[in-house]
Amino acid sequence: MMLESTRLLNQIRQAFDGEPWSGPSLRATLGGLTAAQAAQHPVAGAHSIWEIVLHIPVWSAVVSQRLAGNVLPPLADSEDWPPQPQTPTEADWQASLAALQAAHEQLLTVGATVADGALDIPLGPTFENSEGPGYTPYVMLHGVAQHYLYHAGQIALLRKAVA
Template identity: 55%
Template sequence: MFTKALQLFKVARVEQLVIGPGAGSEESVHKAIFTLPSRAGRQRYGMAQFWAVWCKQQQAGKLMKEINRLLDQLRRAYDGDAWSGPSLQATLAGITAAQAAAHPLVGAHSIWEIVLHLHTWLEIVRRRLETNTLLGPTDDENWPPVPAEPTEAAWQQTQQQLRQAHEQLLAAVAGLYDADLDRLPEPQPGYPASTPGSTYVLLHGLVQHNQYHTGQLALLRKAFA
């Protein structure tokens, strides 16, 4: 009973920080996020509230902080108005399971394989942010195999997992301060630091990684036009 009451109190405190007096600042959002009783709750609530505050700041004409700029670039590359052309989601729109599993270019990965690879790196970057360690995927994790039965249901599930990983990454980035962008991750034994650098470099690298593979997907898609 006491635990339940404490959780309700914390949620009420979150509401006060987000919509009460003094709400709308980055500091109040961070206080709200870390008041929530569970990590999963912080991620879900934090992402929604961060974007609400972000929109409010833009409407008020405030300058974007660097974290906001990075979030904007990640969103544009995934499903927004990307400078380079169609976003990742726009490029995948209308692709069937049969097309996703096909190999129209000899020696090239399939659309499905690339999407699984993109999912892996969204997860890896999020875990690096949360642990501040230079975690890396195994070879099997880096390029996971396509399901043995590449059905439409399996293809939709793969795309849903990609969307969830993207949303979880945005929530993790939204939990950072600009000062966190200079952090250097702790190296891990046995994992080569192929892309060393700060959190800032890591996040820009992820945007570039998404755009690089989106270009590959666009070329593969042309084979089915």
């Protein structure tokens, strides 16, 4: 019988670069995009693909830190949504994709240390949930897969507008 923590990490892997039943993974949705395409703002008031790619690892890192037992201060808007480069280059775009990959891999490494018995133990109040006992590792790990696929859907729509 597979451990629940292993199943959760498998869902995160599927959402990131596997074959989730809901549609293309985050990485598949990003495949083949150029820096110029990723930097466009085709929808007024919406983030660019690049900004989304910079945002996702912020929250992967937050979850990694919380799972490791760290208490974090609130994120400033500029930390939650880092700005894309003023003059986008392919090298910058590839570096952003590499940072996304690295944050994902770090999350999987930290997530693998969470025992099944700890999945339902609240991590304590934090800036994202200051009332009550805080989120559990179970909720946070599910949230990562949801976050990946939520933004994959946004990226899929933005891709149509920049194609």
